Amino acid sequence: MSSHDVMPEMSLYQPVRVEDAIGIANQFADRGWLVGGGQDTYGWLKDRAKSADALIDLKGIESMRGVKETADGIEIGALVTLTEITKDPIIAQRYPLLAQAAGRVASPQIRNVGTIAGNVSQDVRCWYYRRGLNCYRAGGNLCYADTPEGMNREHAIFNASRCVAVTPSDTGPALVALEAQMVINNASGQRVVAAEEFFVGPNLDIQNTTVLRPGDILTAVRIPSKWANAQFYFEKVADRNAWDFALVSLSAVMRVNNGVIEDSRIVVGAVQATPRRLTEVEQAVRGKARNDSTADSIGDLASRTANPLNYNHFKMPLMDNLVKRALRGQA
Amino acid sequence: MTYMHIGKDFTPPDVEAKVTGAARYAEDFKKDGMVFARLLTSPIPAGRVVSIDASAALAMPGVLGIFTADDLPEAKPPANPALAKEWVTYIGQPILAVAAESDFLAEEALSKIVVEYQRRPFVVDPLDTLVEGGPDPYPMGNTLIRNSGEAAAGTTASGTDVGRIKWSIDQVTAFRNGREPMGAEFGSEWEYGDLAAQFAACSTVIEEPFVTIGQPHHSLESRTGMAYWENGKCYFHGSLQSHTVGHNALAGMLEMDPANLVFINENTGGGFGSKIFPYPVMAVTGRFARALNRPVQLRITRDEEFYIGSARSGMQGWIKIGLKENGRVGAVDVAIINDAGSGGGGSGSSSAEHISIMFQPEAMRFRGLSLYTNTTPRGAQRGPGQNEMAAVLAPMMDKAANLAGLDRVAFRRTNAPRMDGKIGERQGGISSSYMPEAIDKAAEMFNWQQKIAQPKQISATKVRGIGVGQGFHTAGANGYDGLIRIAPDGTIYLHTGVGNLGTYSYAAVVRAAAEALQCNWDNCVVVHGNSDLNLPHSTYQGGSNTIFTETRSSHVAALDIIEKMKEIAMAEFGGSTADYSIGEERVFLTSDSSKGMSYGEAAQKAIEMGGKYSGMEYPENINATTQRSVQAMAGTGLIGVAKDLLPRSGAVPGMAIAFVEIELDKETGKFEILDYSAVAECGTVVHPQGLSQAMNGGGVWGFGMAQSERHVYDPQNGLPANVGLYQSKPPTYLDVPLNMNTVGMDMPDPQSPVGARGIGEPAQGCAVAALMSAFSDALDGHLFNRTPVTADMIVNHVAQNGFNTGNLKTNTF
Amino acid sequence: MDIIRYRKDVWGEEVILGVSWDLLWVIAVTAFLLLAAHAIFMAALAKKKAMPSAEGKRVHRHDAIDRAFHWIMAGSVLVLIFTGIAPIIGIRVSWLNIHWIAGLVLSFVCIFHTIRALFWQDFKSMLLGPADFKEPFDESIKPGKYSFEQKGMHWAMTVLVVAVIATGITLLLHIDTPWWDRPSVDDEGTLGIWFLLHGTATLGLIAFTAIHIYFALRPEKRFYTRSMVKGWISEDELKENHDTNKWKQD
Structure with a gap:
């Protein structure tokens, strides 16, 4: 076993136009590695747990920066940093859910360089996988976490399919709640994918967490005006209040009229490989008041179908509690 | 007494360099012709090296050589070898070093070296090796035994051997279930007073199991060293927390005259007990440089630092505490199994000493056993033994006091050591103690009476917890x-x-x-x-x-x-x-x-x-x-x-008392520290800012020990889960209170010319103890009987779903 | 091109991971080329013979329950093949549950078929004896109920399906199902060998399934396919292709 402190040799490309980046990404296909903030890049490569022939640094592409108003909401450039999201006046005013979620990512230092695209595209944080073991997700034959003695406190309670890792993204659930659209460019053109469809579970693709394929570049995130200025709730529970991944997080948007929930989208992070939308809860609370009584009436509806592992049963009551807090509107 | 310098703040000479980044650490030193060495480490938890084929690596241009256990004096178990061969006992254990003209080349060379291993059974939980039929971490056994042998030249352990102690399944089961393991064999034992008679005289008796999980030191500055030889002298840039006291030991590891060793170590980025003395890998740095006749920098990466950087020993134990009608602790009976990792040892006796001095029981028995596991070697970590005992003892003492109808603080004051306080097996004296006064002072700072009179329920989901805890370490x-x-x-x-x-x-x-x-x-x-x-x-x-x-x-x-x-x-x-x-x-x-x-x-x-x-x-x-x-x-x-031939007698106690008020969210298991007040009983304060820093730093670490830091090992394969710094979860600035109120008692110790005693370790012990006490108080006296208490444990407890880890399991979630 | 894939196990030791999926393409291309060559040969060079009439008296060949068995088996094999190779070739489909459920279905129908064949059917009619091997080389020898090719295909499929089922059930024991949770794996090398066998058997199954489908669709064999749907062949087809003395009617 060897440990590394030095980056491996690889080519570095620093395109300044999306088209050029796509061309390079296409050329190298799965041997190319897109890098924005680099927070889920350098560790992998340094540790030799993953490798690439070419590093395609996107930071020079101006068109992927900035937050713009559009006819129906806003468009956030893929390279917008998490710190910029927390400070952007439009996001703070209309979509504080996203600002709060971005503000709870990791630490200030990481938020200063980490981008919105990187945060939603990052790989899972299962410690076995990150160690470089050849588990299912790494193309192997087994999962080390999902065993009678596996150390799986942080792992999935829903929709595990061989791999039991969870989505580590704090902004992902918020974007799913806000019905964001992910703008993806490749050599064939542009496609727009709903955030809900952007994330991929291990049942569909055990080696990727998103629909992005080699040659694809996530260039922007669009947030429609539908949920602008709606009522929000965000909470992330982690062991530590900074520099930590969620044990469970919750992002909720609600259209409340005269105290009654007309519509809502409630999405939970860190309970399965993708942000988990609680459609049953959304339906159950439709037309009900946003208050303690409604919160209490939900009971364990959110976690009822969970399939916990050996050390993560706590995620069930924790998730139920966060749902109740979202419905109460307060911690 | 009015002093000119003592008790006054000053600017230490290295502060500016630390703030500006100009301060240089071992890794910052370069030397013309310096080559780069890297370690190849064990991927298996237990076994032996069968063969090493480095031919492909050595054939690479720029690769200068390898250094293996064969190039070192043989280190027999349980000595922690610089490089392992016959006894590979944990994942991450160094096997060899390779040197090359660049660090990139050295890393490339590592990937070309083929090591064949023969695997052996392994174990990561001491109780799993203790039970009859359980696997042993070493082929020859599971525990340290003393003999009269000398250490091999250039190695650090002497007079020790590996032996075997086993308990029956019934004894281990009883222990796991919180009962005394009747008739079980221990490695060490001491007792004073008439234990049975004192228990008989007690009106309140509790029995509790407890577990504390060890944690890595994770010194921010890793163990990187650079050495070169010139004109018969060895110049060694290293990272130790001591300087001259390590000099001879390092010279011994390099088998050289100490007069010819120049050890350079102006700044050290943390050691926490793990760098008090030279550590094994330093032998590789110095000897490899001599073998190559080139300056060698052996860089230790962050995850290598986890493996070889030492760790606190965990405890699995059972305790029986008796209180008399007058509030005095009449008797304590404690049995402790320590997790010694693959080397080093536990500090069970020190844990018992913590009880003996802090509560001055009239009779006490300690039985201890330090067992090896195939996990990282253990060593001293801030207040070894005492601080982990402080952590689990505080809520148990609260329980006893509450059962006896005593105020928790008054109970502690009643039992606190006074000037005639005694400590440990021999019930020796102490240099001085103003602990009752310190308790009074801290209680006043904290407004104890007012705080405990507050309503427990803060809101629908949040409850208040008030905790008190004490720390101790021998300090001179x-x-x-x-x-x-x-x-x-x-x-x-x-x-x-x-x-x-x-x-x-x-x-x-x-x-x-x-x-x-x-x-x-x-x-x-x-x-x-x-x-x-x-x-x-x-x-x-x-x-x-x-x-x-x-x-x-x-x-x-x-x-x-x-x-x-x-x-x-x-x-x-x-x-x-x-x-x-x-x-x-x-x-x-x-x-x-x-x-x-x-x-x-x-x-x-x-x-x-x-x-x-x-x-x-x-x-x-x-x-x-x-x-x-x-x-x-x-x-x-x-x-x-x-x-220094000044008069001295008895132990020199560093002591501290802390109070914590928390707001605990029962829905999330998260908490906020609303108030933290602590008093250091450390004699005359020499450097107020230094004391404040020691109390704050120790307090922060104590909070981490209570809530998040721990070893996690997968028992299926011996893999550690928290190799990285972020995975080990030391507290961040958002996990600690903005203001920590700390002062020193500032009462002179008669055995110091300036009246001073030290305080580093108790600063952590009192904080972890107070926070553990606060958790218990917030949850109506519930005892987790384990550290750390993480958010998931609180959520599980509140949900009453029965999923909290039990059975004294350690190194696990 | 690799034959076997290797990986490092949890302790860094190199172990077998499974069969190389490069072979999937080899099998696909080889099967396609052979079958195309056969089709061309048959179309251009083989002696053209008049097709026997499907009209006239009908001779019973397969019971309904056997036909059902065949098609359930065929369906489950095709589902297994598709769900097995979809993730390999990059088709995103939630395949795992479908895969093992199809595997269980296949296992149950095979058990059913085996029992039925042993106790209720003329098991000997499917046995492949030394005499059968003369059949391809002597046009005068006509088979009983099953031709040499059919018996060969049957037994090849039997071996492959049994191999796939046996290895598949072993692998099933290593994943979460409604009945059990996945266990720890002590020896990743052994697990890799199971994957290797499963993968190898799968490749064989793919090849023989392709051959089977090809012949089922060939004009001169299509009446067999019809018999597997409707249960009968015509008397003309019987006389043209079989020796009625050897075909004991059930």
């Missing part, structure tokens, strides 16, 4: 040397062989000399960090030890130099030394202050007079290290040098 020794030189220009060089961990105590302790010399601090230069700068034999930098021990040695050196200055003045102006005084950096006739000379003039005279004044002669009782330093400086000024 004697017999080390002090060394001072005054140059003819009047500059006062205060030499110290204490390491520089960042606590600034290396500078604080020599202020005792400045105090005695009544000199301006601006005219003083602290000399440290490089054995070529002529350092005295100083104590190891082990937290609380330094202040007590080294203020004494600094003081005696100052007394020596003052006496010599008076003799020099006497030679000039007549009379006897008793007729002379010092002041404003002059020595003068007390009756006529115009008759005297400056310190600088005295130094010039000393050079002219020679002999003991200029260091040409020196006391025979000083350590060889100090002798070499004096020899090197002889003739360059006035030399003050002496061994």
